Amino acid sequence: xxxxxxxxxxxxxxxxxxxxxxxxxxxxxxxxxxxxxxxxxxxxxxxxxxxxxxxxxxxxxxxxxxxxxxxxxxxxxxxxxxxxxxxxxxxxxxxxxxxxxxxxxxxxxxxxxxxxxxxxxxxxxxxxxxxxxxxxxxxxxxxxxxxxxxxxxxxxxxxxxxxxxxxxxxxxxxxxxxxxxxxxxxxxxxxxxxxxxxxxxxxxxxxxxxxxxxx
Numbered sequence: 001x002x003x004x005x006x007x008x009x010x011x012x013x014x015x016x017x018x019x020x021x022x023x024x025x026x027x028x029x030x031x032x033x034x035x036x037x038x039x040x041x042x043x044x045x046x047x048x049x050x051x052x053x054x055x056x057x058x059x060x061x062x063x064x065x066x067x068x069x070x071x072x073x074x075x076x077x078x079x080x081x082x083x084x085x086x087x088x089x090x091x092x093x094x095x096x097x098x099x100x101x102x103x104x105x106x107x108x109x110x111x112x113x114x115x116x117x118x119x120x121x122x123x124x125x126x127x128x129x130x131x132x133x134x135x136x137x138x139x140x141x142x143x144x145x146x147x148x149x150x151x152x153x154x155x156x157x158x159x160x161x162x163x164x165x166x167x168x169x170x171x172x173x174x175x176x177x178x179x180x181x182x183x184x185x186x187x188x189x190x191x192x193x194x195x196x197x198x199x200x201x202x203x204x205x206x207x208x209x210x211x212x213x214x215x
Contacts, residue, residue, distance in 0.1 A: 003122075019110070019155050022055075032091060036085050040077075099129065108134065149183075
């Protein structure tokens, strides 16, 4: 359900709030993510491709646990990865139209829901030249990461509404599933995807190609 790069997706219903994933959705951090996970995979004798695929849209701790390194403490390993990510922000840029869209939204009507930790989220948003949101749900705020809907449900409550009244922007299958399970309308952003991406929801290249209104 993707649209051509020149198409504009017009959403007919108004929304109470807008919820954004961060990596791949508000900003393109592919170069950093690939560098860090490639190094981690190599250091543990793991193939990079499945590690990278597993990491997309998920919390670091969940990715580390998925590969069950013998004799390694998953929480310690996750902290190592997060430290590497915090130290490396080279090449991070905002998705086209993201800054302009955020600037038009009242601060109490939007939030970021990310699988990254808070420190990393602030670091990457700053590197991309995007504002730090008043409302943000990070890895520390949930007991279950995406594709579980907990983060989106919490963000909606934080904004004083319900998830079914929220528009969610995502780029990963895990996040899309989380938004849908929360009951939100989900739009996939494809600008940071290096290959074709057929999501189970409408998709647009970036924020210059979608129009919607707040209720």
